[in-house]
Amino acid sequence: MKKLNLVQNPYQDDKVIDACSIFGVMDTSGRRFSGEGITRAIANMHMRGNGLGGGFAVYGLYPDYVDHYAFHIMYLNPCAKTDTEAFLKDHFDTVHAERIPTRPTPAITNPPLMWRYFLDIGKRRLEDLTEDDYVVNRVMEINTRVADAFVFSSGKNMGVFKGVGYPEDISEFFRLEEYEGYLWTSHGRFPTNTPGWWGGAHPFNILDWTVVHNGEISSYGINRRHLEQFGYFCTMQTDTEVIAYAVDLLIRKHKLPFEIVAKIMASPFWADIDREPEKEKKLYRTLRQVYGSLLMNGPFTIIIAHQGEMVGLTDRIRLRPLTVGVKGDMLFLSSEEASIRLICPDLEKAWIPVGGEPIIARLKTKSPKPVSAKKVTVRAD
Amino acid sequence: MKTYLPARFLVERNAERCIRCKVCTNQCSFDVHSYDSEEDCIQSREENCVGCHRCVIFCPTRAITIRKNPLEYRENYNWRPEVIEDIIKQAETGGVLLTGMGDDKAQRIYWDHLVLNASQVTNPSIDPLREPMELTTFLGRKPDRVELSDDLSLKTEIAPQVKLEVPVMFAAMSYGAVSLHVQESLARAATEAGTLWNTGEGGLHPRLYKYGKNTIVQVASGRFGVHAEYLNAGAVVEIKIGQGAKPGIGGHLPGEKVSAEVSRTRMIPEGTDALSPAPQHDIYSIEDLSQLIYALKEATNYTKPISVKIAAVHNSAAIASGIVRAGADIVVLDGLRGATGAAPKVIRDNVGIPIEMALASVDARLRQEGIRNQASIVISGGIRSAGDVAKAIALGADAVNIGTAALIALGCTVCQQCHTGKCAWGICTSDLFLTKRINPDIGAERVYNLLRGWSVELKDIMGGLGVNAVESLRGNRHHLRGIGLTDTELNILGVQMAGS
Numbered sequence: 001m002k003k004l005n006l007v008q009n010p011y012q013d014d015k016v017i018d019a020c021s022i023f024g025v026m027d028t029s030g031r032r033f034s035g036e037g038i039t040r041a042i043a044n045m046h047m048r049g050n051g052l053g054g055g056f057a058v059y060g061l062y063p064d065y066v067d068h069y070a071f072h073i074m075y076l077n078p079c080a081k082t083d084t085e086a087f088l089k090d091h092f093d094t095v096h097a098e099r100i101p102t103r104p105t106p107a108i109t110n111p112p113l114m115w116r117y118f119l120d121i122g123k124r125r126l127e128d129l130t131e132d133d134y135v136v137n138r139v140m141e142i143n144t145r146v147a148d149a150f151v152f153s154s155g156k157n158m159g160v161f162k163g164v165g166y167p168e169d170i171s172e173f174f175r176l177e178e179y180e181g182y183l184w185t186s187h188g189r190f191p192t193n194t195p196g197w198w199g200g201a202h203p204f205n206i207l208d209w210t211v212v213h214n215g216e217i218s219s220y221g222i223n224r225r226h227l228e229q230f231g232y233f234c235t236m237q238t239d240t241e242v243i244a245y246a247v248d249l250l251i252r253k254h255k256l257p258f259e260i261v262a263k264i265m266a267s268p269f270w271a272d273i274d275r276e277p278e279k280e281k282k283l284y285r286t287l288r289q290v291y292g293s294l295l296m297n298g299p300f301t302i303i304i305a306h307q308g309e310m311v312g313l314t315d316r317i318r319l320r321p322l323t324v325g326v327k328g329d330m331l332f333l334s335s336e337e338a339s340i341r342l343i344c345p346d347l348e349k350a351w352i353p354v355g356g357e358p359i360i361a362r363l364k365t366k367s368p369k370p371v372s373a374k375k376v377t378v379r380a381d
Numbered sequence: 382m383k384t385y386l387p388a389r390f391l392v393e394r395n396a397e398r399c400i401r402c403k404v405c406t407n408q409c410s411f412d413v414h415s416y417d418s419e420e421d422c423i424q425s426r427e428e429n430c431v432g433c434h435r436c437v438i439f440c441p442t443r444a445i446t447i448r449k450n451p452l453e454y455r456e457n458y459n460w461r462p463e464v465i466e467d468i469i470k471q472a473e474t475g476g477v478l479l480t481g482m483g484d485d486k487a488q489r490i491y492w493d494h495l496v497l498n499a500s501q502v503t504n505p506s507i508d509p510l511r512e513p514m515e516l517t518t519f520l521g522r523k524p525d526r527v528e529l530s531d532d533l534s535l536k537t538e539i540a541p542q543v544k545l546e547v548p549v550m551f552a553a554m555s556y557g558a559v560s561l562h563v564q565e566s567l568a569r570a571a572t573e574a575g576t577l578w579n580t581g582e583g584g585l586h587p588r589l590y591k592y593g594k595n596t597i598v599q600v601a602s603g604r605f606g607v608h609a610e611y612l613n614a615g616a617v618v619e620i621k622i623g624q625g626a627k628p629g630i631g632g633h634l635p636g637e638k639v640s641a642e643v644s645r646t647r648m649i650p651e652g653t654d655a656l657s658p659a660p661q662h663d664i665y666s667i668e669d670l671s672q673l674i675y676a677l678k679e680a681t682n683y684t685k686p687i688s689v690k691i692a693a694v695h696n697s698a699a700i701a702s703g704i705v706r707a708g709a710d711i712v713v714l715d716g717l718r719g720a721t722g723a724a725p726k727v728i729r730d731n732v733g734i735p736i737e738m739a740l741a742s743v744d745a746r747l748r749q750e751g752i753r754n755q756a757s758i759v760i761s762g763g764i765r766s767a768g769d770v771a772k773a774i775a776l777g778a779d780a781v782n783i784g785t786a787a788l789i790a791l792g793c794t795v796c797q798q799c800h801t802g803k804c805a806w807g808i809c810t811s812d813l814f815l816t817k818r819i820n821p822d823i824g825a826e827r828v829y830n831l832l833r834g835w836s837v838e839l840k841d842i843m844g845g846l847g848v849n850a851v852e853s854l855r856g857n858r859h860h861l862r863g864i865g866l867t868d869t870e871l872n873i874l875g876v877q878m879a880g881s
Contacts, residue, residue: 216504218847221859229751230525254526260533267850270517283535289542290523290754292852298504299847317512317849319505 020214021048021188024303024333026310026361032060035176035184041339042186043168048335053189053201054170055162057210058181059307062157068095068118069135072153072160074198075113080148087146091138092119107169112198132207139206150199155208158307162201183310185303187212204240209247209306213240214335215320218298226293243302246294258311258360264291266316266356303333308363318355325350331361385469390432391448392425398444399423405436405445410805410815433796435805481799481809483626483720483763483785484730491737492769496879498860500847507849509840515850516836518548518780520757521686522710540710541686543616545780546575547836548851549770552761552784553599555583557634557643558722560816563808566791566824568592574832577616582657584646590614602631603657605647609680618677619688625719625762628692628733632657638802638811671707686710693717693739698746705747705756712756714739718763720785722809723800736762737776741874744777744856767838777856790831791824
């Protein structure tokens with residue numbers, strides 16, 4: 001069995017520590033646009049990374065394959081490709097497979113082999129599993145059992161492109177100016193205790209969920225132990241992993257909307273809860289009592305995205321930066337305001353949200369979920 | 382029979398300083414000092430001295446020094462002076478050796494082998510003087526998840542919770558074992574600090590009912606002072622199965638301590654011995670415990686968490702798991718160093734396991750079984766400082782109880798004479814001449830000050846670690862490292878070696 005944590009965390013530190021630049025942009029009308037702008041924006045924050053990891057997530061990427069799981073897989077050798085494809089053949093119907101187009105880029109050295117597969121579960125019996133659970137389990141199997149293969153993107157109509165290098169170099173390498181999507185997120189990485197490997201770059205992905213993250217979660221130890229009770233085992237030992245699992249538990253399994261998840265991961269202070277009206281006071285108090293172990297404590301800014309939704313959130317005392325910009329249907333999230341203004345000089349407004357306040361952008365074409373949490377939600381519509 | 386016991390201490394009186402004011406003769410409850418009017422001097426009976434330092438502190442001219450008697454036996458690692466003297470005592474009495482306070486032996490204190498983390502560079506430390514720093518803790522059963530209806534209102538109704546402003550409570554010390562003034566001091570300090578004190582097994586004196594919402598009322602094997610009004614007076618009802626100082630042993634409050642007020646509160650005749658049986662006679666297995674838990678829930682109309690206190694013993698993890706499944710909302714673990722008003726010395730010093738190990742294994746077991754949310758864990762037994770509290774929380778405790786530390790705040794010097802009923806500091810006695818030495822106005826202030834000091838220190842520790850809520854430290858063993866521990870010890874504690 002492959003020890004992913006040994007690749008990710010060769011010195012076996014408590015967890016991987018890194019700092020970063022992050023950027024997200026969404027057109028809430030659903031209009032698709034190329035990766036050229038976000039590449040310029042993230043490149044403007046070059047100094048926040050150190051060239052050991054960069055990446056992008058794109059939604060609305062594969063309109064011709066909207067109903068198929070799009071697996072992006074990196075192979076360190078051709079043997080891994082043979083093994084993985086045999087595994088895929090056993091577990092999926094492969095609708096289409098191709099090499100991910102790249103271009104030679106001076107800054108990118110020794111890239112792994114990159115392939116993408118459009119997969120269907122077909123008539124396979126899932127017993128009591130949902131389709132999503134089935135796919136998650138297969139991704140975990142490849143990532144932990146098949147030597148030298150790593151699935152780094154597994155959602156529908158979306159894709160992750162990432163690797164070792166500055167994000168602008170990764171963009172050039174993957175020819176991202178040729179792709180279009182209505183929602184893009186990006187990340188430039190500054191790891192301090194790992195040499196950096198292609199799979200360790202952000203965005204972190206499972207199904208169509210992606211997380212880009214800047215910060216270090218000081219509550220990691222208890223977050224991780226709490227998640228273990230629900231069957232999530234942190235094999236990569238990264239903060240981003242616990243955030244991703246917490247989001248999966250709270251949103252997918254416990255069916256809580258993001259407005260509520262924000263109140264768990266960056267919960268209001270007791271003193272603020274006590275000032276709320278009776279109904280909210282009881283709600284927030286109960287959330288903290290029950291989910292106290294999922295409070296993400298310590299500095300972080302995250303951009304979480306899935307189909308149709310992008311959310312920016314900082315820790316409750318905002319120890320990492322986040323700026324929001326809005327113009328028409330476009331909503332921007334960035335570590336630095338200058339990067340937003342670089343690609344959108346005529347912003348209608350830009351502001352720094354209060355710590356712990358989620359910024360939620362939703363696709364207008366989908367009927368929005370019921371939302372009561374006042375003032376915490378900012379939609380670009 | 383002539384006693385072969387030598388004096389433990391020497392009493393040195395500086396004749397030039399002594400003004401024969403007789404404060405020492407009045408203060409000493411062990412009859413060490415006496416005034417000789419013929420010679421106009423103070424005499425000492427050193428063999429009675431217990432080293433409590435009451436006379437030293439109250440001598441207005443600082444004329445008294447108490448020293449260890451340097452009586453030198455021939456060196457022998459096995460036959461140490463304490464061992465020799467214990468044998469002498471038993472040869473002269475033929476009885477069980479009784480003692481007070483907690484285990485004083487040199488078993489490893491794991492707190493001293495654990496160190497905490499701090500933030501440097503990659504995550505910032507948080508300054509508690511500038512930023513909010515939250516110690517608020519809720520004890521009680523929690524569900525695994527919250528369910529909301531479509532309009533985001535709560536569908537989940539959670540079990541009763543009790544709020545602590547600081548995760549430090551006072552350990553159970555009964556009226557009779559300690560004086561009413563001591564209980565009142567603790568009750569007032571708990572109310573002021575937003576935490577809980579515990580009646581122990583001695584009922585609740587009518588004067589203390591007004592502190593009910595900061596009170597844990599205990600139901601132990603003797604059922605002393607237990608009635609409907611008592612159960613409903615407190616914030617939590619605690620079933621006491623065992624005590625760290627004397628696991629498997631009952632209690633015995635001698636008849637001379639059962640004064641009129643104690644008799645009224647305990648609901649037993651004045652002057653009779655109050656015997657607490659070793660087991661609860663209606664609990665011979667886990668299903669019986671479950672029945673008592675639900676009987677108490679019924680009696681209090683499901684409005685209060687029910688706590689179960691056990692001594693930390695070899696299979697605490699399995700027992701705690703059973704207790705949680707039996708319906709307890711809080712599990713209290715009392716470790717090897719847990720103290721007592723009176724216990725057989727052989728039990729106190731030889732039975733039970735260190736609280737650090739019990740806590741680590743219970744927390745881990747409840748998590749493995751996915752039931753950690755269902756009960757809060759409280760530990761006690763030898764907690765000395767905010768550092769110990771922080772380490773206990775990081776190992777997995779929701780809160781800790783302090784007994785000895787609170788008594789030290791009131792004046793106790795840990796002379797281990799609690800069982801004699803002659804406490805010169807007026808703490809562990811029902812002698813009215815002595816109990817008035819504790820003034821609840823001053824006592825409450827001293828104990829509150831201790832809690833305040835610890836909570837400021839806890840906030841400093843948390844801020845340094847980079848977390849601003851105690852729930853982010855709770856069970857967060859990544860913030861602990863071990864020093865000088867074996868692999869097995871580290872493994873049980875679930876912490877890594879310093880440097881790794």
